[in-house]
Amino acid sequence: MEIEKKTENDESNYLHNLLTDGVSTPVDVDVDAYELKLPPWYDDTKFKRAQRYFKANFFAMFVAKLCGLLVVLAIPSILDVLVYTNQSSTAVTAYKRYIATIMHTLNWYYEELLPGSASWKSIAAVRRGHVATSKRSSAKNAARIVSQKDMAVTQFGFVGYIVLGYKKLGIVYAADDMEALVHFWRVIGYMIGIQDSYNLCTDSLSGTEERMRQVQKQILRPALIARKESFEKMGRALIEGLWCFNPFLDYDAFLFLTSRLTEIPGYHYWKDEQTSAENSELKYHNFSRYSRFVLYFLLLVHEVLLGYAFFRWYLNGQMIISRFLITYFPFLAFYKFGIGDSYVRILK
Known part of the structure; x- marks a missing residue:
């Protein structure tokens, strides 16, 4: 009991520190003020296990990250910076920004983390x-x-919905795999400048889950419910831009899926999810037929089909093909933006 109480207090302090000192502490002051290096607690076995875990759940984790990108836009401080930089407010700029984000992330998952490697440079x-x-x-x-x-x-x-919402996403769960994934993102967080006291991922899966629940409940859920007007413009640009990576994307469907993963009241789909306190009117009733179809199909895939190895293999394979095409022959981007704006290169 004493250990559990201490853990709860630690996580409560984490959220308090994040919302006070963490708001005014910059990630970095200058590029010369740090040396890129592995953390002293780096575990190569866990890191590589996490990479294998991602590859075995590529499709499901990609959707989790897409929802994660969308919910992050609801945070006013992040949204304000993105609006100011004006690098993701239109479909073409969002395409370039978020395809680059995908490429960076896939480098981390696929390349060995060594000085001079593509992952390290990324x-x-x-x-x-x-x-x-x-x-x-x-x-x-x-x-x-x-x-x-x-x-x-x-x-x-990038990782919160995977850890907290793996059941809804159809991610195959094993505690050792999830612990490895948490270690992976703890390492990445450390290397991109997140101080240990603010790092969402810890050396404990249970402690990490508690931090994530607090961030979801106290930061993300309220922000998504009371989202700013500019959120929709940026969110639609994100989905429209990434349509070139996966043409089966729809803003209304993914916003619903994101709200459902964030556990916002009223964003239920199946009848057994509805509580007596919730309005009986379903949030997707006013969607277009296409948006409702995409939403139904996503839920069918994640909560039914991904439970079968064949469908996981097939959908993961489709993501590998999408990665190849967006890198070497982004024909959907040719059609939407023209050849000049279609190729994205992250390591020049």
């Missing part, structure tokens, strides 16, 4: 980008920085 590029963005944004408004709090919330966008 992390360095992301960290430099955060410093540059924070400097440009804070030059106009001192309060508009890329803070430790923003980085921790963004970290949730």
Whole structure:
């Protein structure tokens, strides 16, 4: 009981620190102020296990990350920086920004993490980008920085739904695999500049889950419910841009799926999910037929089909093909944006 109480207090302090000191603490001050290195607690076996775990659940984890990118836009401090930089407010700029994000993330999952490797260079590029963005944004408004709090919330966008919502996403669960994934993102968080005291991922799966629940309940859920007007513009640009990576995307369907993963009241789909306190009117009743079809299909895939190895293999294979095409022959982007804006390169 004493150990459990201490853990609860630690996680409560985490949220308090994140929402106080973490708001005013920048992720980095200057690119010369840090040395990119592995954390002292790095475990190569766990890191590589996490990479294998991702590959075995590529499709489901991609959808989790897409929902994570969408929910992060609801955070005012993050949204304000993105609006100011004006690098993801249209379909074409969002395409370039978020395809680059996907490419960076896949580098981390597929490449060995060693100095000089593509993965290492990718992390360095992301960290430099955060410093540059924070400097440009804070030059106009001192309060508009890329803070430790923003980085921790963004970290949730990449891994939070996987850990908390694996059942709804159809991710095959094993405690050792999930612990390895948490270690993976703890390492990535450390290397992109998240201080240990703000890192969402810890050396404990249970402790990490508690931090994630607190961030989801106290930060993400209220922000998504009371989202700013500019959220929809940026969210639609995100979905429209990433349509070139996966043409089976729809803004209304993914916003519903994101709200459902965030456990916002009223965003239920199956009858047994509805509580007596919730309005009987379903949130998707006013969707277009196409949006309702996409939503139904997504739920069918994640909650039924991904339970079968054949469908996981097939859908993971489709994601591998999508990665190849978006890198070497992004024909959907040719059609939507023209050849000149279709190729995205992250390591020049």
